[in-house]
Amino acid sequence: MPRKSTTERRRKTKAEEVLEKVLNHELMPKAEVVPKDNAKALLRRLNAAPWQLPWIRSTDPLVRSLGAKPGDIIKIIRKSPTAGEIEVYRFVVPG
């Protein structure tokens, strides 16, 4: 069985390696941080306060990979069985 040599394995920490695998998983949607200026316009369009959006925890792999902070809004591009592709937004909360 081909195994990675120990030196090769040590170059990345285990957490980094897990995150890399996780981000390539088919269940991971594409996502991006909504810039602060656009966020205001977005909330006005949705007629909602930030906390009224669905939340996402700051410890979530998706948030960590984007480097988003609590208070940010992230745009998630979901694959939907009924609509093809849809954009949804989540509000980053601590936890």
Place this chain on the structure above:
Amino acid sequence: MAEQYLNQEEVKSRIETLKEVLPSKLVNELLNRLSNVKLSDRQLERVMKAVTAEYYKSIVDPGEAIGIVTAQSVGEPSTQMILRTFHYAGLREFSMALGLPRLIEIIDARRKPQVPRMTIYLKPEYAHDEEKAHEVAKRIQVITIENLAKSVDVDYFNSTIVITLDEDALRYRGLTVNDVKKALDRIKGKAGEITVEGNSISVTVNAQEVSALKKMRDKILQTKVAGIRGIKKALVMKTDNNEYVIYTEGTNLEAVLLLDEVDSTRTISHDIHEVAEVLGIEAARIMIMRELKAVLDDQGLDVDSRHLMMVADVMTWDGKVRQIGRHGVAGQKVSPLARAAFEVTVKNLIEAAYMGESEKFKGVVENIISGKYVPIGTGYVELMLEHP
């Protein structure tokens, strides 16, 4: 004079402008349908108008009680499901929770599913070779000393535990006596000297008491020698796509994803809490939908996937998986009356009174209780007259 037909490019670019209003799937379907049709400018305009109007007609109205519709659409078919917990679905020595118990498990977001399962997909070079797939399965399965020992004797006079290993079992797993010794070294803790004599290993323990020795014996037997912690059983099965897939009982998603032989883009645990922890809330949302659909399909029930989306959305709304019940969705309602109406009425009312909560009468349940108009459908809108 006959009207001029538009060429394909023009039709395409015109329809693509609809992406602003219509979902991409619908736009693509429209493009497909119109690829062989000759249309004039005016006709295309009418088609686009008709499609858009039809789409807006099918959209849910503001104030529609979609939660209730979902509850009934999932609830009614579930009355027809089997109640038997264990069902042997033709898989050897492999049991899984199916039907109503599994459905309840998902909706209640149980921490520990009755049978935690994983589906492990393999990289192409392993997925089409049964031998190699079995090899991987064997390596994944956790092997404790208990699986390898022929006999375990406790010598109470000399405070030693003698483990005689089964040679055949060792050879089958591709392990040596030394591997077992190494595993024992790791748990040393309370254990003393370890000596190897052929196939038997004796461990000297510092303790004298019988109970301590027995405890040590159990600890030694449960020691992991090889495999991945948590994977109790691993079975190789052929899927419909002519691919060998490993099904496991017991889960450890993180460790399995790190294996080189595993296709880490598709491998998945069926424990929703584990998925939420490792892959995040969005993945958990998809998993809830998939698992619900799997249960319903398995029972031959046809529930629209939009209802399952609704359930998954509500369960993952606050970034963590929460159950639909008194410790989750229903228990976190703002209205004390709505909470009291769900379960444990008296406790909820006393606690609300004790905490000095107030009732705002914004939701459905509390308005039904007090006999007011319910904020649903036409009751959802308020009209105000502007004074001239």
